[in-house]
Structures are given as C-alpha cells and as structure tokens.
Amino acid sequence: MSSSIALITGAGRGLGRSMALHLAAAGVGIIGTYRSHRDDALAVAREIEAAGGTAAMLKLDIGDSTAFAEFKDNVTDTLEDTFGRTELDAVIHNAGEGILAPYEETTEDDLDALYRTHFKGPFLLSQALLPMIARGGRILNVSTAATRFVLDNHCAYSAMKSALEVTTRYMAKELGERRITVNAIAPGAVETDFAGGAVRDDPDLNAHFRSITPLGRTAKPDDIGAAVASLLSSDFGWLNGERIELTGGQSL
DSSP: OOSEEEEETTOSSHHHHHHHHHHHHTTEEEEEEESSOHHHHHHHHHHHHHTTOOEEEEEOOTTOGGGHHHHHHHHHHHIIIIISOSOEEEEEEOOOOOOOOOGGGOOHHHHHHHHIIIIIHHHHHHHHHGGGEEEEEEEEEEOOGGGTSOOTTOHHHHHHHHHHHHHHHHHHHHTGGGTOEEEEEEEOSBOSSGGGGHHHHOHHHHHHHHHTOTTSSOBOHHHHHHHHHHHTSGGGTTOOSOEEEESSSTTO
16 A cells, blocks of 8 residues: 555646656655546556556546535545555645636636636645645645746746745745645756647757757656656755756756
C-alpha cells in the first residue's frame, strides 16, 4: 500500500505523465485526471502498475467547476477503494491548455477559457479538496516562466498564471495553520504537445529557445517530473509560498 497519495490533474500526457511516473517510482500512489484523452491516462496507470505502483485515473474538466462536487465524491471513493485511505498528501494543479494569441487578437471566449482552466479551476478545486488534504500535505501549482519575461502570444495565458502565483502565496500563509505547504513551479520551454507541440515540433522555435538557455537545450518532460518528485519529498518540507523556475536558466 502506498505511504502517500498525490492527485495530479492532467496526468495522461506531457508534464503530468512525467510527474505521475516519477512520483510513483518514489512510492507515491497516484490519482490522475484526464479530460478527453482517457486512453493515454489509462496507459500511464498501467505503466505505474507494471512497475509495482498503484494508480487510478478519473475524468475531470478543470474548466468546469460545476463538476467539482461530484469529482470530490469520486476522489473519496477512489481513496477508500483503491488505496484504503481517506486523505490526500499532495495535489498538483497541472492541467491546462495553450490558447496563445497576440493581445489584440485574444477573444473574450479565449480569455474566459484561460480563466476557467488556469485560475478559477485550480482555485476552486483546491477549496473543494481541502477537507481531504492531510495535515502537513502539499499543494503545487504549475505556472509558467513567462510570468517573469515576455513571450510572443502569451499575454492572457501568462496573466492567468500570474494570478495563480499570487494565490499560491496567500494559500501558503492561510493554510500554514494546518502545516500545508503551497508552492508554484514555473517551467520554461518544454518539449511536449502543449500549444500544438510547438516547442517539440518546430525546429526554428526549438533552436530559438536553445539559444537563450545557458544549458543549451529545451527541457524534456522528465526534467520537470523529476524536479516535482524532489520538491514533494520530505527534503523540501520547509519550502513554502515560493515560485520555483525550472528553465535551465532561460532568458537570464
């Protein structure tokens, strides 16, 4: 039986998949979510189970807060049925979508979708799950390095992530009474299918990011997944209210 349980939104692909695999390798039980890519999520669960871990995947649209009450019930049932537990030890808000456009071309629908997915959803889902987060638990919000520097077409996306970073600090202060730590990571350019796989699949864009990164390459998902597993270990129990960039030094 897993000694601790982490819930990861968007665990079927990209960064979420890597986080799930690295945490599972460290002995953490995984409850992952997916919105539409069920097969990908189940493949991650099978990979974890084949390696001796325990995982469950639940459907969730992070942009639909009306579903959170039912989702909370599903998490409660999964904790009991799959893990024999009643509490979560960590919640990682990773799910997102890359709606990227210039400021002048960002539509109201774009803005609303980004708000629901990258700010409102994580804000309210943490509220919903708080009663089942163990004393001394962890919340980790996934932001972006583009809250520090300006990237083309990232205005609305980065604005929502900036709001999430501010919320991270307030949560850290207010949840300290329960010894729950709250931090944010801010990845830079990573080779995933985010935003249509631009960093991974566009050679010119990839070369640009390599040229502005001192370590000379863009990140792989495992660079982020391994870091998350470390940050959620007992070694980082004193880290709280912080924004941690994972960029290889991009745009220093």
